[in-house]
Amino acid sequence: MAKVLMKGNEALGEAAILAGCRYYFGYPITPQSELPAYLAKRLPQVDGVFVQAESEVSAINMVYGAASAGARVMTSSSSPGISLKQEGISYIAGAELPCLIVNVMRGGPGLGNINPSQSDYWQATRGGGHGDYRTLVMAPNSVQEMADFTLAAFEYADRFRNPVLMLSDGVLGQMMEPVVMPAPKDYDMDSKKWSLGYTGKDKTARNLCTSIFMGQEELEEHNWSLYQKYQVITDFFKANKDLAVEEYLCDDAEVVLVGYGIISRILKTVVEKCRKRGIKAGLVRPKVLWPFPSDVFAKLADKASKFLVVEMSYGQMVEDVKLAVEGKKPVYFFGRTGGAVPSDFEILNEVDKIVRPD
Amino acid sequence: MKQVFGKTNVLSANPTHYCPGCDHGVVHRLIAESLEELEVADRSIGVAPVGCSVFAYDYFNIDFNQAAHGRAPAVATGIKRTRPDSIVFTYQGDGDLAAIGTAEIIHAANRGENITVVFINNGIYGMTGGQMAPTTLVGMKTQTSPYGRDAATMGSPIRVSEIIATLESPAYVTRVTVNNIANQIKTKKAIKNAFTLQKEKKGFSFVEIVCICPTNWGKKPTDAHKWLTENMLPVFPLGTFKDIHGIEKA
Amino acid sequence: MSSTVERIILAGFGGQGILFLGKVIAETGMNSDKHVSWIPSYGPEMRGGTANCSVIISEHEIASPMVTVPDVVIAMNTPSVSKFNQKIKAGGMLMYNSSLIERQEFRDDIRLVEIPANEIAEELGDQKVASLVMAGAYIKFSKLITLDDILKTLPLMLKGKKQEMLDLNIVALKKGYDYVEEKKYMFGRYVHSVFKGI
Numbered sequence: 001m002a003k004v005l006m007k008g009n010e011a012l013g014e015a016a017i018l019a020g021c022r023y024y025f026g027y028p029i030t031p032q033s034e035l036p037a038y039l040a041k042r043l044p045q046v047d048g049v050f051v052q053a054e055s056e057v058s059a060i061n062m063v064y065g066a067a068s069a070g071a072r073v074m075t076s077s078s079s080p081g082i083s084l085k086q087e088g089i090s091y092i093a094g095a096e097l098p099c100l101i102v103n104v105m106r107g108g109p110g111l112g113n114i115n116p117s118q119s120d121y122w123q124a125t126r127g128g129g130h131g132d133y134r135t136l137v138m139a140p141n142s143v144q145e146m147a148d149f150t151l152a153a154f155e156y157a158d159r160f161r162n163p164v165l166m167l168s169d170g171v172l173g174q175m176m177e178p179v180v181m182p183a184p185k186d187y188d189m190d191s192k193k194w195s196l197g198y199t200g201k202d203k204t205a206r207n208l209c210t211s212i213f214m215g216q217e218e219l220e221e222h223n224w225s226l227y228q229k230y231q232v233i234t235d236f237f238k239a240n241k242d243l244a245v246e247e248y249l250c251d252d253a254e255v256v257l258v259g260y261g262i263i264s265r266i267l268k269t270v271v272e273k274c275r276k277r278g279i280k281a282g283l284v285r286p287k288v289l290w291p292f293p294s295d296v297f298a299k300l301a302d303k304a305s306k307f308l309v310v311e312m313s314y315g316q317m318v319e320d321v322k323l324a325v326e327g328k329k330p331v332y333f334f335g336r337t338g339g340a341v342p343s344d345f346e347i348l349n350e351v352d353k354i355v356r357p358d
Numbered sequence: 359m360k361q362v363f364g365k366t367n368v369l370s371a372n373p374t375h376y377c378p379g380c381d382h383g384v385v386h387r388l389i390a391e392s393l394e395e396l397e398v399a400d401r402s403i404g405v406a407p408v409g410c411s412v413f414a415y416d417y418f419n420i421d422f423n424q425a426a427h428g429r430a431p432a433v434a435t436g437i438k439r440t441r442p443d444s445i446v447f448t449y450q451g452d453g454d455l456a457a458i459g460t461a462e463i464i465h466a467a468n469r470g471e472n473i474t475v476v477f478i479n480n481g482i483y484g485m486t487g488g489q490m491a492p493t494t495l496v497g498m499k500t501q502t503s504p505y506g507r508d509a510a511t512m513g514s515p516i517r518v519s520e521i522i523a524t525l526e527s528p529a530y531v532t533r534v535t536v537n538n539i540a541n542q543i544k545t546k547k548a549i550k551n552a553f554t555l556q557k558e559k560k561g562f563s564f565v566e567i568v569c570i571c572p573t574n575w576g577k578k579p580t581d582a583h584k585w586l587t588e589n590m591l592p593v594f595p596l597g598t599f600k601d602i603h604g605i606e607k608a
Numbered sequence: 609m610s611s612t613v614e615r616i617i618l619a620g621f622g623g624q625g626i627l628f629l630g631k632v633i634a635e636t637g638m639n640s641d642k643h644v645s646w647i648p649s650y651g652p653e654m655r656g657g658t659a660n661c662s663v664i665i666s667e668h669e670i671a672s673p674m675v676t677v678p679d680v681v682i683a684m685n686t687p688s689v690s691k692f693n694q695k696i697k698a699g700g701m702l703m704y705n706s707s708l709i710e711r712q713e714f715r716d717d718i719r720l721v722e723i724p725a726n727e728i729a730e731e732l733g734d735q736k737v738a739s740l741v742m743a744g745a746y747i748k749f750s751k752l753i754t755l756d757d758i759l760k761t762l763p764l765m766l767k768g769k770k771q772e773m774l775d776l777n778i779v780a781l782k783k784g785y786d787y788v789e790e791k792k793y794m795f796g797r798y799v800h801s802v803f804k805g806i
Contacts, residue, residue, distance in 0.1 A: 005635050005644070023440060049439045053432065054465035061429035061462070065436025068423050069403070069444075073436070091426050175673060176631070176646040178638045189440070196403045196421040197441035208415055210406075210424035268671035343676040 003178040008146040008168065009034035011179045012102060013042065015147035016074055019154040020187025021100070022048035023073040025062035027055055029081045030114040031170040032104035036076065056081040060088030060101070067097035068209035070195030072154055072187050076102035078170075079120050080111060082128070089163055090129030094211030096226070098157035100150065101135070102166040104173040107339050115339020116170030118261060121316035124167050125290040132223050134230045136164045137289040139260040143177035149287075151182050152243075158192075160233050167289060169312070171262040171341060234291040245293040246285040249275065253282025255355060256300055258309040258321055260286050262341065267310060269344045270351065279355055289317070297324035306354055307331040310347055312340075330354075366390045368399045372416050379579025381569035382410060382478065384536050385545070386417050389476065392550040393420070393445065398557060402445040403437055405430040407459075409451035410484040428459025431466035434473045445556055447474040453483045456492040456516050463518070467562050470527030474552040474563045477518060480571040481590060488574030492516040495593055500574070515593050519566045523599035529561035531600040535568040535591065537583040548598075551605045560603050568594050611751045612667040615675045617692050618742075619660035620684025620705070625739035629682070630661035632743050636753050636761040637665035645673035658687055665752045680749075682742055683709060684725070703745060705738065721745065721788070728783050737780035744784025755785055 006014070013035050016024070024039045036052065043050040053059035059075045066073040077085060082103045092099060103124065107117040124137045136156055140149045146168065153164040190198060196207050213219040237244040246264075249271055250256060257267045264285035274281035284300065286293050297307075306329060309318040318333045325331055334350040336342045368390035376382045393399040399420055406414040408427035415422030421444075425433040430448035438446040455463050455477050463475065482500055483489040489502040493515045497506040523531045530552055534545040545567055552563035568590050570582035577585055598606060616633065620626040630646050637644040648661040662675035681692045683704040693714060696702055701719040707726030714720055723745045725738040747755050758781060766774045 003638060005631070005638050005646070023436070025436065051435065051439065051469075054461050058429070058432040058435075058462050058465065061426060061432035062436035062439075064425070064429075065405070065423060065433035065438075066440045067436070068433075069437045069440035071436075071440040073440075087426055088429070095424075171647060171674075174648055176634060177670075177673070178644060196423055196437060197401065197444045198421075199401060206419055207421045208424075209422070210415065212412060212424055262674075265670075266672040266674060272671065341674055343674065344672055345676065 003180055005176050006143060006179050007034055007174060007176050008143045009104065009173040010038045011143045011147040012150050012166070012168075013038035014181060015150035016100070016154070017042055017046055017048070018182060018184040019072065019151045020185050021072040021074050021154060022046065023066045023071045024049070024075065025051050025053050025059040025066070025073070026075045026077065027053050027059050027081060029078045031106060031116070031173050032076050032078045032102065034173070035102065035104070056084035057087065060085040060092070063099050063101075064088050064092050064095070064097065067092060067099045068095065068195065069197050070189035070192040072158075072189070074100035074102065076104065078104045078106045078114075079108050079117070082120060082123065086123075086129035089135065090127075090131050090133065091211050092163045093127075093129075093133035093135060093226075094131060095209050096161040096229075097163070097209070098154075098161050099163050100153050100157060100166060101163055102168060105167065105169040107337060113339055114170065116262065116312060116341060117337065117339065118169060118263065118312040119316065119337065120167065121289065121311070121313065124165050125292070125320070133226060134162075134233075134290055136160065136162055136233060136291075137167050138164065139167050139287060139289050140172060141261050141264045141285065143172070143175060143179045146172060147179050148182055151185065154185075160229060162229065162233070167261065169261055170339075230291075237288055237291050237293065238295060241293070241296065244286065244288040244291070245296050246283075246287060247296065248283040248285070250282035250284060250300060250304070252280055253303075254280040254305045255282070255351060256304045256307045257281060257283045257347075257351070258285075258307055258317070259283075259311065260289060260317065263310050263312060266342065266344055266347065270347045273344060273348055274351055279351060281351065286317075292320045292324065294320070294324035297321055298326065301325045301328040305329060308350060308354060309333050310342060310350075311335045312342070313337060366394045368394045368419055370417055370419050374417055375413060376410065377573045379570070379572045379582065380410075381480070381536050381567070384542060385476065385478065385567055385569070386414065388542065388546045388549050389447070389449070390418060392546065392553050396550065396553050396557060398445045398553065401443060402447070403441070405434045405437070405446070405448040407448065407450040407454040408485075409454050411449055411451065411478070412485065414449050428454050428457070429462055430454065431459065431462040431471070431473070431475065435466055435469070435471050438471060438473050442472070445474075445553060447476060447553070449476045450478065451484065452477070452479045452481065452491040452493040456518050464521070464525075467522050467528045467564065468525050470529070470561045472556055472559055472561055474556050474565070476549065477564065477566040478569050479518070479566055479594065480569040481515070482571050482574045484571050484574055488571075493518075493594070495589060517594060519564065519599050522564050527562060528564060528600055529555050529602050530563040530598075530605060532564070532598040533566040533568065533594060533596050535586065535596060537568075537570075537586050555603060555605055566594075568596070610679065614665045614680065614750060614752055615678050616663045616665075616680045616682065616746075617660060617675055617678040617695070618663065618682045619658065619688030619692055620739075622659045624659070624684045625736060626659045626684060627661050629739040629743055630663045632740075632758065632762065632765060633665070633746065633753070634663050635765055636758045639761050639764075640753050640757045642666060642752055643668065643670045645670050647673055647675075658691070660688065660692075665750075667752070680746070682746060684739070684742070685709065689714075701749065703742065705742065707738070721749075723784060723787060725784070728787065729780060732776060732780055732783065734776060737776055740777050740780035741784035741787070744781035744786075745788045747781075748785050748788040755781070
């Protein structure tokens with residue numbers, strides 16, 4: 001297929017359609033509004049359903065309903081709206097339903113502003129809502145990946161019967177880059193024999209979708225089975241490292257730069273500039289934020305001498321890096337917030353500080 | 359001997375957890391019978407609320423979803439849009455529907471979602487132990503209005519059917535009660551009308567049922583029904599507020 | 609300008625066609641098999657506020673798409689000059705719309721190119737094509753995309769629009785291109801401050 005110049009938000013929307021997603025429920029919020037606008041136009045053309053809900057709370061509950069009925073379904077929002085969706089995400093995780101939730105992050109807390117940010121890392125990777133659960137979290141860093149990861153996200157969601165969160169930001173959502181749309185996938189919702197409304201001849205008992213388990217033993221058993229599933233997901237990405245993480249010039253790196261999303265693109269430039277200046281820098285870029293690729297860092301901690309984590313927050317993912325490095329090597333941090341995207345010059349300056357401390 | 363009455367197969371054999379005298383059991387049966395008579399049970403999907411009827415799914419032999427507090431109309435929207443040939447209904451109490459779920463019910467109604475909502479209005483929160491509901495009568499004492507509901511600071515009972523009926527989209531909005539046999543028969547008719555409209559893809563139907571809560575009202579079931587008749591019905595008058603397809607006359 | 613990468617910031621009033629101008633350049637780059645990126649400023653100022661976007665055209669894969677130090681700034685109004693003038697790389701270029709921006713003390717280490725974009729557009733009968741005049745002027749300097757490239761791309765971008773509109777856009781493009789050629793900006797004749805090499 002030919003290259004098309006597209007915004008990240010729109011590329012994600014088109015990719016969702018190619019993934020077989022025919023249901024979108026959402027509520028407008030900047031900087032993700034191109035995505036619902038795109039799908040409002042496209043979904044009716046493919047006999048899909050677009051509903052502008054009365055709130056993010058309602059939207060995620062419509063997703064919950066549609067997912068329980070077997071749909072490939074998604075919603076999207078930006079940070080404050082994602083906070084509102086947490087109730088529904090918790091129910092979806094509890095009832096083990098597949099769906100895609102997109103967060104085009106903006107600055108917070110509170111109303112914050114509409115500028116790009118990465119300050120929802122904790123919310124995304126720690127569950128966000130109440131209860132003992134996990135969402136699979138993916139972090140694209142280009143418009144091409146906004147598309148590619150969307151197809152993968154729907155596959156993971158169905159495979160693990162778990163919500164998948166796409167953690168994007170204002171830059172990735174608004175940016176245009178050439179993108180080659182991935183090949184479409186066939187999807188048949190009646191492949192989900194557990195779904196409500198499934199009426200196949202092989203149905204022997206009614207189907208039920210719930211997240212309530214009143215007895216202590218009952219709930220503990222459910223939590224245990226969720227935990228085991230999360231182990232399966234973790235093992236899957238350990239075994240398929242390339243899906244979870246990108247390493248760039250790490251083999252001989254003394255300083256390992258760490259960042260995800262748009263930051264990882266800037267870090268790549270920084271690594272190249274470092275190398276030109278004789279600093280052996282490398283880059284680790286998690287593509288999947290939960291499960292976090294801890295083993296990659298554990299291994300690098302034996303080789304590299306320093307880590308520098310860069311985020312558009314005052315330090316969230318850095319905690320996971322520290323946990324993974326286990327104190328073997330110093331882990332430094334540099335962050336900007338409020339919509340400031342740290343420049344390669346600023347970061348280079350930070351690298352200088354830690355490489356050549358005065 | 360000729361059998362003149364039997365339990366519908368749409369109800370499960372599970373004994374309910376409801377308090378003695380509670381109206382939920384009656385309404386469950388009326389819903390189940392209606393689905394059976396309309397021959398749609400095998401493609402029906404219920405959405406249970408949060409409240410006393412959170413386990414409603416245990417008592418029906420049909421597909422069920424258990425929704426978050428107040429969100430049942432949104433969940434039902436998602437289900438119905440995905441499976442448009444299913445018969446989808448929510449079963450919600452007054453706290454669920456008229457307080458925390460106000461936005462969801464108003465907008466599902468306004469979109470004209472082709473679903474049926476069964477609204478149990480007994481003027482009190484049952485499961486959490488008898489707190490004030492949006493439909494609690496003025497002066498009524500509850501756990502959270504121990505001196506009686508004061509209209510000046512706590513507002514007056516919300517009449518949801520009347521509000522829903524002001525919207526353009528809903529096809530059928532009616533208020534019934536199950537305080538005696540005659541009214542139970544009328545309620546059954548209303549529920550069946552609602553499902554019939556849905557089956558014919560004629561839009562949103564809303565059946566409010568004024569019910570008792572003997573436990574939290576602190577009354578015997580028979581006294582509670584008498585109290586309902588004397589106190590609830592003047593505030594929540596029975597009647598059909600909207601019937602754009604004339605189903606009641608058909 | 610480097611022959612392998614061009615980092616551009618385009619800025620002006622909302623409604624001056626800045627984002628579209630950026631898209632034309634990026635899309636042309638893509639169609640000429642270059643790597644490209646386009647990032648808009650976005651905000652509540654939907655109309656009448658300032659708008660800007662960053663575009664990169666590159667022979668190589670683009671690592672960071674952020675433009676902090678542009679090689680070129682294309683400014684359509686005075687606030688844009690104030691905002692971005694100091695960010696231009698030493699030896700870079702400020703191309704500005706002299707119909708709306710008065711000549712002033714700019715930096716002495718950048719190349720200055722003035723284009724009376726609104727006047728040229730007005731002669732063509734439509735102020736709206738001022739941005740295309742700028743695009744034409746820019747192309748004259750670009751080492752990575754040519755006038756031919758942009759003339760191939762523009763009809764694709766205006767597909768579905770009226771033929772007269774496409775024609776007008778093309779004329780505007782060529783006017784901008786020719787203006788630079790006529791004024792011999794290539795040789796720095798109209799550069800009115802000290803210019804230290806490109």
